[in-house]
Amino acid sequence: MTSRPDELAGNLAAVRERIDAAATAAGRPAGDIELVVVTKYFPASDVDHLVDLGVRHIGENKDQEARAKVGELARRDEVTVHFIGQLQSKKVGHVAAYADVVQSVDRPKIVRALDRGAERAGRRLDVLVQVALDAADGRGGAQPDDVGSLADLVGEAGHLHLRGVMAVAPREGDPRAAFARLRSVADGIRARHPEATWVSAGMSGDLEEAVAEGATHLRVGTAILGTRPPLG
Numbered sequence: 001m002t003s004r005p006d007e008l009a010g011n012l013a014a015v016r017e018r019i020d021a022a023a024t025a026a027g028r029p030a031g032d033i034e035l036v037v038v039t040k041y042f043p044a045s046d047v048d049h050l051v052d053l054g055v056r057h058i059g060e061n062k063d064q065e066a067r068a069k070v071g072e073l074a075r076r077d078e079v080t081v082h083f084i085g086q087l088q089s090k091k092v093g094h095v096a097a098y099a100d101v102v103q104s105v106d107r108p109k110i111v112r113a114l115d116r117g118a119e120r121a122g123r124r125l126d127v128l129v130q131v132a133l134d135a136a137d138g139r140g141g142a143q144p145d146d147v148g149s150l151a152d153l154v155g156e157a158g159h160l161h162l163r164g165v166m167a168v169a170p171r172e173g174d175p176r177a178a179f180a181r182l183r184s185v186a187d188g189i190r191a192r193h194p195e196a197t198w199v200s201a202g203m204s205g206d207l208e209e210a211v212a213e214g215a216t217h218l219r220v221g222t223a224i225l226g227t228r229p230p231l232g
């Protein structure tokens with residue numbers, strides 16, 4: 001039987017090869033693309049193995065699970081923790097205490113609560129505004145027309161640092177076309193906020209399309225960790 005570290009190493013190498021190939025096809029340096037390994041539903045021991053394998057960015061999407069797991073990490077200081085899940089304003093204060101990057105900010109109430117939480121925790125957080133690429137999808141995110149004002153609000157918040165935009169491709173339709181829409185939203189934000197250069201897009205099934213449309217951050221779970229176990 002393959003050990004868990006060996007399994008993770010093999011999967012990680014395969015994903016890195018996919019990223020390199022996609023970057024080459026797009027004429028981009030692979031070094032411009034950050035891999036965020038989504039470790040939700042998997043234990044802190046897997047994160048520790050991933051850190052041993054050189055992973056420096058992890059993504060989590062549930063507050064309670066993430067908070068406990070981050071507290072257990074052997075080498076917490078070496079990883080950047082990205083919160084990528086839907087946010088509730090009453091829980092945002094917790095997230096501000098352990099996440100380094102919050103990718104899923106999608107409404108003014110969350111901006112205010114996150115800024116207060118970061119202030120209380122004595123931290124400054126990197127923030128992405130999540131963009132809804134399909135109005136009917138219900139996967140979170142601000143409507144494209146609202147992203148500009150939300151980005152301005154993040155830009156004005158004293159304890160938040162606007163870094164760019166994030167999106168999940170709609171369940172239906174061509175991911176490349178969806179990521180092209182995200183790219184144009186990102187370009188509009190960057191015109192007003194030059195420091196907002198990050199575009200977080202692309203998961204296990206569509207990372208090539210995201211790289212082709214300029215993603216700077218990929219969020220990959222299943223292709224590295226395997227099929228998620230049921231929570232509980």
Ligand SMILES: *Cc1c(COP(=O)(O)O)cnc(C)c1O
Nearest residue numbers: 038061084203204219220221222
């Ligand atoms: C779970 C999750 C991912 C990772 O998806 P995979 O298909 O497992 O790679 C990426 N982004 C978000 C927002 C997620 O919740």
